[in-house]
Amino acid sequence: MRVARLQLHGFRCINEMSVDLHPGFNFLVGANGAGKTSVLEAVFLLSHGRSFRSGAREALLRRESTELGVFSTINHDDGRIARLGLGRAGTRWESRLDGQSVSLGQLIRECAVVCFEPGSHDLIAGAAEGRRQFLDWGVFHVEQDFLPAWRRYQRALKQRNSLLRSSAPLDEELFSPWELELARSGAAIDQWRKAYLDALLPFLREQSERLLPELGEVELRYRQGWPEGEDLASVLGSQRTRDQGRGHTGSGVHRADWTLSFSHAPRREHLSRGQEKLVALACVLAQAWLDASRRGEWPIVCLDDLASELDERHQAAVVDGLAATKAQLLITGTELPQPLRRLGAHVFHVEQGQLTPLL
Numbered sequence: 001m002r003v004a005r006l007q008l009h010g011f012r013c014i015n016e017m018s019v020d021l022h023p024g025f026n027f028l029v030g031a032n033g034a035g036k037t038s039v040l041e042a043v044f045l046l047s048h049g050r051s052f053r054s055g056a057r058e059a060l061l062r063r064e065s066t067e068l069g070v071f072s073t074i075n076h077d078d079g080r081i082a083r084l085g086l087g088r089a090g091t092r093w094e095s096r097l098d099g100q101s102v103s104l105g106q107l108i109r110e111c112a113v114v115c116f117e118p119g120s121h122d123l124i125a126g127a128a129e130g131r132r133q134f135l136d137w138g139v140f141h142v143e144q145d146f147l148p149a150w151r152r153y154q155r156a157l158k159q160r161n162s163l164l165r166s167s168a169p170l171d172e173e174l175f176s177p178w179e180l181e182l183a184r185s186g187a188a189i190d191q192w193r194k195a196y197l198d199a200l201l202p203f204l205r206e207q208s209e210r211l212l213p214e215l216g217e218v219e220l221r222y223r224q225g226w227p228e229g230e231d232l233a234s235v236l237g238s239q240r241t242r243d244q245g246r247g248h249t250g251s252g253v254h255r256a257d258w259t260l261s262f263s264h265a266p267r268r269e270h271l272s273r274g275q276e277k278l279v280a281l282a283c284v285l286a287q288a289w290l291d292a293s294r295r296g297e298w299p300i301v302c303l304d305d306l307a308s309e310l311d312e313r314h315q316a317a318v319v320d321g322l323a324a325t326k327a328q329l330l331i332t333g334t335e336l337p338q339p340l341r342r343l344g345a346h347v348f349h350v351e352q353g354q355l356t357p358l359l
């Protein structure tokens with residue numbers, strides 16, 4: 001799939017912008033603060049319903065603006081054209097698909113964007129939440145039932161946490177229904193996550209061999225969030241007193257995590273910063289390959305500030321990897337690095353939130 005046209009208003013530093021993108025490789029060049037990342041952020045928003053930058057969605061609204069809109073025409077490989085819109089007027093957010101008002105879930109299912117940006121580093125070096133989000137986005141896009149199960153899980157978790165914080169003595173009858181729901185929806189979420197990571201692993205191996213052959217073989221470890229082989233409902237039942245002391249539920253799929261290790265770098269601390277960046281990039285590209293194999297069309301691939309911290313050899317390895325995909329690429333940088341020129345870029349100059357085609 002490809003973004004054919006992108007229109008933004010009231011988004012970050014962008015007052016009004018409309019651009020027709022190339023179906024192949026688009027390179028957005030401009031000075032620091034020009035608005036390059038904001039363009040990628042808008043495309044990402046349509047596929048994730050949130051920004052990749054920290055902070056509330058409200059921060060996306062341009063200062064001095066009262067309305068925000070992100071509109072995109074997506075061309076699918078089968079010839080279908082979808083018109084996506086996400087906007088905020090006053091305090092209300094609205095999602096539209098082909099002119100109809102839809103839920104945010106329906107909107108983001110229509111469009112697949114994988115994005116590598118400086119914060120993607122957190123996939124390797126950051127907290128577990130970012131890794132769970134990465135995993136759950138992949139599951140969400142293949143499993144129709146994931147979102148309702150995840151919502152049921154979140155609701156039950158909230159209820160159990162508020163019971164834990166209430167001063168009442170721990171009452172089995174009050175806790176049990178929520179713990180059973182956590183176990184039921186949690187088991188489904190856990191199975192989907194495991195299946196997703198199993199499917200991701202071969203693509204991850206391929207990407208890491210291409211980008212980081214010096215690190216040796218990659219291993220992926222998944223922790224489900226409670227002891228393996230035990231029933232989550234029983235675990236929660238036995239941990240009520242401990243959880244009451246903590247004020248929250250200490251076990252469940254909301255505590256899951258996955259990590260990578262390499263035969264020549266078994267611990268994360270063995271990786272240099274540039275290597276961490278490449279490992280995170282390998283994860284993102286593996287996700288794109290898996291998504292393409294399942295969906296039958298490539299997701300849109302966004303790479304923000306790709307070249308920084310990478311030497312020419314690794315940049316060339318990244319370029320070889322990208323050349324092997326059929327994805328639409330949106331890449332940003334303060335200049336077009338030599339190795340990327342091989343991909344035949346359509347360059348846009350970005351200045352004060354405006355895109356001007358250069359080549």
Ligand SMILES: Nc1ncnc2c1ncn2[C@@H]1O[C@H](COP(=O)(O)OP(=O)(O)OP(=O)(O)O)[C@@H](O)[C@H]1O
Pocket residue numbers: 011012013014030031032033034035036037038039059060061062063305334
């Ligand atoms: N809500 C907002 N309203 C107005 N301006 C904003 C808002 N949020 C961010 N900005 C500004 O938008 C500008 C563009 O930021 P962006 O991160 O897109 O730039 P960039 O071209 O990617 O820069 P860099 O190369 O430094 O990463 C910045 O000057 C920033 O201060």
